[in-house]
Amino acid sequence: MSDPIYRPGLSAVPAFEAEGNSSASAEGSTGVPPGAGRRPVQNAAAITSRLRHAIEAGEYSKGDQLPPERDLAERFGAARSTVRRALDRLERAGLVSRKVGSGTFVTWSGGLDRLEDISDAVSPLQLVEMRFAIEPYMSELAVLHATRKDLESMSALLDRLERLEHDKDAFSEWDAEFHLSLAQASRNPLIVYIYRQINEVRLHAQWNAQKEKTLHPARIATYNRQHRAIFDALCQRDAETVKTLLREHLELARTDLIANNSD
Incomplete structure (x- = not known):
């Protein structure tokens, strides 16, 4: 599935991958x-x-x-x-x-309409803890199941992200889409469902303050280098490296959040 959800500027129609068929x-x-x-x-x-x-x-x-x-x-x-x-x-x-x-x-939202309360209750650090719990294994499944179209879609997302060093809001949105693309490449519908809810919490209004403190151009550039390294390892089908790099990426996010909260 090269582009399974609607996003601004991309196809509004899901692209279902036909297994083993060029059509x-x-x-x-x-x-x-x-x-x-x-x-x-x-x-x-x-x-x-x-x-x-x-x-x-x-x-x-x-x-x-x-x-x-x-x-x-x-x-x-x-x-x-x-x-x-x-x-x-x-x-x-x-x-x-x-x-x-x-x-x-x-009309089905997968329960996302009921996330308002949990979005208010979950702290940024708690959300990162949840991401530590799901993303490394999610990425291992992506190594196993990602198709050429998945990789092409991720590459396009990274190209866009790397042009957004000075746009905090757009970077946040497309960063969430890149991580969602890893979930989609896992080919596990439950993981996709859970990760969509994670992204709903990530993009909640309460995160604006954290975004303002963290997402300066130098840090966005660092996150983008990490994204690119994760993608390169995924293209090499190197599951251990992908998981290691993803944990390092999340650890940096956690370190930034702790630093912000100590100010």
């Missing part, structure tokens, strides 16, 4: 799960399951529009009435909302 990019253009065009799925329940998995795995974010019925029908090899029944089931489950004349939109 993945064509399938990705309609946001249909891998293999749908090659292995027709006629049953409405099966289509519902595939689309539900795509939504709950984070391939579609709240507010994203699903492909039109005709595109889904073609890709799944099913009648439009069958696709319509599948979308009806998703709507009854509270995952999507259907608007006549406009299309089908994701």
Whole structure:
């Protein structure tokens, strides 16, 4: 999945990777799960399951529009009435909302609407502790499962990050997206779900003060060098180095937070 979520300036439609097939990019253009065009799925329940998995795995974010019925029908090899029944089931489950004349939109937020309280309660140091708990193993899975498209997407993110040394807000946003891309490359939907919530907390308003203290151009440049080293090790499929570099990256973030809190 080279670009599975909407971000400003990038594709608004999830790109599903087709395993072992060079036609993945064509399938990705309609946001249909891998293999749908090659292995027709006629049953409405099966289509519902595939689309539900795509939504709950984070391939579609709240507010994203699903492909039109005709595109889904073609890709799944099913009648439009069958696709319509599948979308009806998703709507009854509270995952999507259907608007006549406009299309089908994701309404499921994975619990993110309930994060306001926890965002207020979690301190920056506690969040870094959570990241220490999840990111090293997450990165090891990324080494095992990252595709060429994943690596291309990460490279594009790094190129953008390296142009943002003087823009704290934009750096924070795209730094969160780079780490999320590692989660997505793990191919573990639960890790993606958890990391999206971590990013919601990271980008909460209470972090503005920390950002102002920490993200000066020299420190952003250091973080970017660390990002690049992590990416290079990932490209080499060197899991131990990736984990070591990621722990060093998080340790620097923790050290900066401790220094800020001691001022």
